[in-house]
Amino acid sequence: MNILPVIIAAAIVGGVGIIIGFFLGFSSEKFKVEVDPREESILEILPGNNCGGCGYAGCSGLAAAIVKGEAPVNGCPVGGAAVGNKVGEIMGVAAEEGVRQAAFVKCGGTCEKAKQDYQYTGVEDCAALSFVPNGGAKSCSYGCLGFGNCVKSCPFDAIHIVDGIARVDKEACKACGKCVAACPKGLIELLPYDAEHIVQCSSKDMGKNVMKACTAGCIGCRLCEKNCAFDAVHVVDNIAYIDQSKCTKCGVCAQKCPKKIIV
Amino acid sequence: MKALILLAIGSAIVNNVVLSQFLGICPFLGVSKKTETAAGMGGAVIFVITVSSFVAALIYKFILTPTNTQYLKTIVFILVIAALVQFVEMFLKKSMPSLYQSLGVYLPLITTNCAVLGVALTNVTKEYNLLESVINGFATACGFFLAITIMAGIREKIEYNDIPKPFQGTAIVLIVACLMSIAFMGFSGMI
Numbered sequence: 001m002n003i004l005p006v007i008i009a010a011a012i013v014g015g016v017g018i019i020i021g022f023f024l025g026f027s028s029e030k031f032k033v034e035v036d037p038r039e040e041s042i043l044e045i046l047p048g049n050n051c052g053g054c055g056y057a058g059c060s061g062l063a064a065a066i067v068k069g070e071a072p073v074n075g076c077p078v079g080g081a082a083v084g085n086k087v088g089e090i091m092g093v094a095a096e097e098g099v100r101q102a103a104f105v106k107c108g109g110t111c112e113k114a115k116q117d118y119q120y121t122g123v124e125d126c127a128a129l130s131f132v133p134n135g136g137a138k139s140c141s142y143g144c145l146g147f148g149n150c151v152k153s154c155p156f157d158a159i160h161i162v163d164g165i166a167r168v169d170k171e172a173c174k175a176c177g178k179c180v181a182a183c184p185k186g187l188i189e190l191l192p193y194d195a196e197h198i199v200q201c202s203s204k205d206m207g208k209n210v211m212k213a214c215t216a217g218c219i220g221c222r223l224c225e226k227n228c229a230f231d232a233v234h235v236v237d238n239i240a241y242i243d244q245s246k247c248t249k250c251g252v253c254a255q256k257c258p259k260k261i262i263v
Numbered sequence: 264m265k266a267l268i269l270l271a272i273g274s275a276i277v278n279n280v281v282l283s284q285f286l287g288i289c290p291f292l293g294v295s296k297k298t299e300t301a302a303g304m305g306g307a308v309i310f311v312i313t314v315s316s317f318v319a320a321l322i323y324k325f326i327l328t329p330t331n332t333q334y335l336k337t338i339v340f341i342l343v344i345a346a347l348v349q350f351v352e353m354f355l356k357k358s359m360p361s362l363y364q365s366l367g368v369y370l371p372l373i374t375t376n377c378a379v380l381g382v383a384l385t386n387v388t389k390e391y392n393l394l395e396s397v398i399n400g401f402a403t404a405c406g407f408f409l410a411i412t413i414m415a416g417i418r419e420k421i422e423y424n425d426i427p428k429p430f431q432g433t434a435i436v437l438i439v440a441c442l443m444s445i446a447f448m449g450f451s452g453m454i
Contacts, residue, residue, distance in 0.1 A: 020346040
């Protein structure tokens with residue numbers, strides 16, 4: 001076998017490669033873009049999921065915005081205080097104490113508690129289901145549909161369908177807000193991580209109709225509102241809402257609730 | 264001179280690289296949402312194709328032919344094209360950051376834009392000389408520029424139209440591409 005052509009071929013391709021390498025090396029020096037070194041080090045600290053929870057197009061967008069001063073150092077909802085402090089060190093500012101948040105699903109209508117009007121056998125997608133009569137098979141038109149659009153949207157595997165309704169794993173939740181946007185019923189809300197008392201219902205129906213549809217529904221009886229000593233609970237549109245900034249976690253509302261849906 | 268002009272018209276319009284030869288479809292569909300970015304992409308492609316057909320012709324004539332290693336053309340051309348795309352990327356990042364941002368991932372994708380390699384290989388198979396190669400490259404790239412900017416213009420208008428649901432999005436874009444291709448067929452046989 002004649003080895004010469006092989007060597008020639010290797011030499012030519014290698015030679016062209018070396019010339020190109022020199023050319024590119026030279027031009028990369030010549031066309032160097034001055035990137036703020038802080039931007040790169042911030043980017044290293046950020047989680048790198050590119051989830052977009054901060055409102056920027058990926059982690060690099062947030063890093064650039066932090067360096068420019070357009071975003072707060074704790075702008076990353078996923079990294080929370082830990083990342084915020086590290087970024088703050090780089091930027092030379094103390095991170096404002098951000099409250100860790102988590103997503104909560106405001107529905108307690110599990111398979112046995114919530115009644116169904118009919119059997120649904122169509123596409124398994126919450127958004128599609130919200131177009132069928134009465135917004136899904138559940139008698140309650142406000143309740144969780146249980147087909148898990150939130151589960152699909154979660155980049156952190158923190159939300160799951162348990163017993164027919166979505167449940168959030170508080171430890172795994174990074175409060176990026178994807179599930180909030182994914183739920184066609186608007187059942188998911190970002191609340192402080194340590195919130196203890198949340199109304200597990202979103203039904204705005206009259207108490208009588210709620211009772212018919214679900215045993216875990218808020219009937220708007222106002223017992224919680226009347227018994228709260230801190231003006232934290234209010235019933236608006238037949239549904240109780242707890243203002244977490246006023247709640248002192250005393251637990252009176254949970255005790256008084258006849259439906260036991262404040263947990 | 265007349266032959267060169269005919270060659271240019273032929274490769275820019277009659278044998279349009281996208282609409283008649285179906286090369287470079289990826290950026291044609293991917294970056295044609297806004298006229299501005301489409302024109303930017305077209306400009307980058309014009310630069311890359313013109314320079315790469317020149318360099319490829321040089322290499323073919325002075326390195327590959329004398330050493331009788333023409334069979335290496337594909338791999339060497341790919342090397343040259345990849346390097347040129349890298350160069351354009353650096354250049355744009357430095358001088359036109361906004362265009363660099365809007366081209367995004369499609370800029371490195373010029374590397375795999377088969378139109379670029381296609382032109383370099385066509386030049387070789389048709390045995391064009393150096394000048395003809397450069398003109399062919401430039402004209403082909405102009406054809407790409409033409410096709411992608413027309414496409415972007417149409418797509419901007421389509422945004423306002425009431426399209427039946429099954430045809431929305433990529434479907435209507437593909438139909439538009441087909442209609443454009445049929446329109447460009449009218450040029451065939453002109454030269």
